[in-house]
Amino acid sequence: MPENRKIILILSILICLILLTIPNHGVAKEYTFVSLEFAPYSYCSNGTVKGLDVELLQECFRRMDEKLKIMLVPWKRALYMGMYGQADGVFSILLTPERNEKMFFSDPVRTELMTLYVRKDSKLVFNGDLDELKDFQLGVVRNFSYGNKVDNFVKNEISSGHIEVSVSPEMNITKLIRKRFDVMVGDKISTIGAIRKLGVAGQIRQLGEPVSSNNIYVAFSKELGHAGLRDRFNVALKSMRADGTWDRIINHYRELWDKQKDHLTNEVE
Structure with a gap:
């Protein structure tokens, strides 16, 4: 191989190696x-x-x-x-x-704090024992997790037909107002904000203390x-x-x- 071609080849290899070490910020x-x-x-x-x-x-x-x-x-x-x-x-x-x-x-x-909600005129009381809610319809959002305590309760109750599933928190609130179920579960801060956004704060009340902190x-x-x-x-x-x-x-x-x-x-x- 002619000397000039050798030099060009060596330089090309060195340039490629240098380029490989430079970060490509464009991508x-x-x-x-x-x-x-x-x-x-x-x-x-x-x-x-x-x-x-x-x-x-x-x-x-x-x-x-x-x-x-x-x-x-x-x-x-x-x-x-x-x-x-x-x-x-x-x-x-x-x-x-x-x-x-x-x-x-x-x-x-x-x-976050998971909390239960009912309609304002509901007579239901709650002392923290989820088993007390077995005879009532509970509203949840599809694919949501509410923490082990609530998730296990929901899993056990699905076969009883006492669980109503919604596609979003807002739909869950709407179903509660329309009496599709008796009790709704949701994160305290976001749920109260959603209730306010929907303009139904006067129609819903919190049921007892939060059921879990997750x-x-x-x-x-x-x-x-x-x-x-x-x-x-x-x-x-x-x-x-x-x-x-x-x-x-x-x-x-x-x-x-x-x-x-x-x-x-x-x-x-």
Whole structure:
């Protein structure tokens, strides 16, 4: 081989090796995480996705120096996308054995209170024992988890025909008002907000104290091999708690809730 051709070949190989070591920022990975519209945790306002869980997720990914895309879709679809690799993960999610088989779960991001609701004129009382509700119709949302205590009760009662399933929290509230069932279960803060949004606060009351307090997580696709991404997320979440950012975001939404809470809970509780 002529000397000039050897030199050109060597230079070409060196250039290729150099290019391989340079990060290609033009094709940086964008991770897609999904959940449902579930104010105040995740909702769309003027074309922008906002909410408590949205801000926590965004801040973690900012610290990870990763691009994030958030989509709000029906809950059944969100679960399917996360469990079968059509999205990189799901947020605002409870841990169940079935979900744990398909996704890697983060450390707990926050907690929520599950509470029962009845129509305003209901004579039903509740002392915390779910077995007292066996003779009543209970309304739940399809594919929702309400924590082990409520989930196990629902599972045992499905065969009795005492469980009415809705496709969304709003539909569940509407069915309660229309007397399709006797008792509804839902996250306290989002349920009261949805009741207010639907304009039916004067028709529903809270039944007793919350039945459970549940951890809420971010789940990462096993199909896409995101164990490492989950681990990095946990590190970012831990740093947010350590430097006060987690408290700042939580307290911001708590203050917004407190501004509405008094007149809402007076009507609902």
